[in-house]
Amino acid sequence: MIIKSAEFVLSAVRQNQYPTEGGREVAFVGRSNVGKSSLINKLLNRRRLAHTSSQPGKTQTINFYHINQAFYFVDLPGYGYAKVAKEQKSTWGAMIEEYLLKRPQLVLVLMLVDLRHPPTKLDVATAEWLLHIGRPFVVVATKADKLSRAVQAKNASVIRKELGLSVDSLIATSAETGYGIEAVWERIEQAVVEGVF
Ligand SMILES: Nc1nc2c(ncn2[C@@H]2O[C@H](COP(=O)(O)OP(=O)(O)OP(=O)(O)O)[C@@H](O)[C@H]2O)c(=O)[nH]1
Numbered sequence: 637m638i639i640k641s642a643e644f645v646l647s648a649v650r651q652n653q654y655p656t657e658g659g660r661e662v663a664f665v666g667r668s669n670v671g672k673s674s675l676i677n678k679l680l681n682r683r684r685l686a687h688t689s690s691q692p693g694k695t696q697t698i699n700f701y702h703i704n705q706a707f708y709f710v711d712l713p714g715y716g717y718a719k720v721a722k723e724q725k726s727t728w729g730a731m732i733e734e735y736l737l738k739r740p741q742l743v744l745v746l747m748l749v750d751l752r753h754p755p756t757k758l759d760v761a762t763a764e765w766l767l768h769i770g771r772p773f774v775v776v777a778t779k780a781d782k783l784s785r786a787v788q789a790k791n792a793s794v795i796r797k798e799l800g801l802s803v804d805s806l807i808a809t810s811a812e813t814g815y816g817i818e819a820v821w822e823r824i825e826q827a828v829v830e831g832v833f
């Protein structure tokens with residue numbers, strides 16, 4: 637896809653703050669620090685549109701980015717960050733759940749996991765929950781550049797098995813090298829342009 641424009645529109649913490657028009661939405665979900673904001677930047681070829689950090693917990697609101705004035709990328713706060721106070725954790729959970737459950741414009745969820753590690757309990761729970769609520773999702777395994785091809789393949793099969801995925805529901809990527817970015821775009825285009833989920 638040719639990116640003619642990509643702009644930050646707004647940050648929301650509840651439903652009545654979401655944009656009221658502007659097209660379909662693709663959301664980025666996953667544990668803190670897995671690389672959601674970095675993937676958004678790489679997909680859009682913008683270095684600093686979505687804020688990234690080596691400290692987990694950088695994204696704390698639901699951030700909407702309007703692409704080509706036609707559809708949105710939605711960057712969600714990460715889950716499972718141990719240092720966040722318990723109370724705040726449940727607010728975050730509720731905020732993310734509300735969006736994922738109730739947003740009619742949401743056509744595809746990209747669920748990110750770290751290719752270097754087996755899925756966490758929260759990753760497994762999230763995949764099960766997405767399946768349960770019937771949200772179409774694709775798993776994107778990040779940070780492939782940190783592994784050899786052989787280890788990438790081995791880890792991808794562990795992740796697939798533990799999340800109960802078919803072969804084409806996992807895409808290995810690197811926000812450093814751009815590996816896998818085309819394949820992610822293909823899925824996004826199917827969802828936002830063709831309406832095939
Ligand atoms: N080597 C490598 N590092 C990556 C990749 N993706 C992200 N990172 C690094 O991982 C760290 C976290 O990335 P973010 O994009 O901020 O992660 P996030 O999922 O948005 O995190 P929260 O906003 O805290 O939920 C940063 O230091 C990134 O540079 C990747 O594909 N390869």
Ligand SMILES: [Mg+2]
Nearest residue numbers: 672673694695
């Ligand atoms: Mg982030």
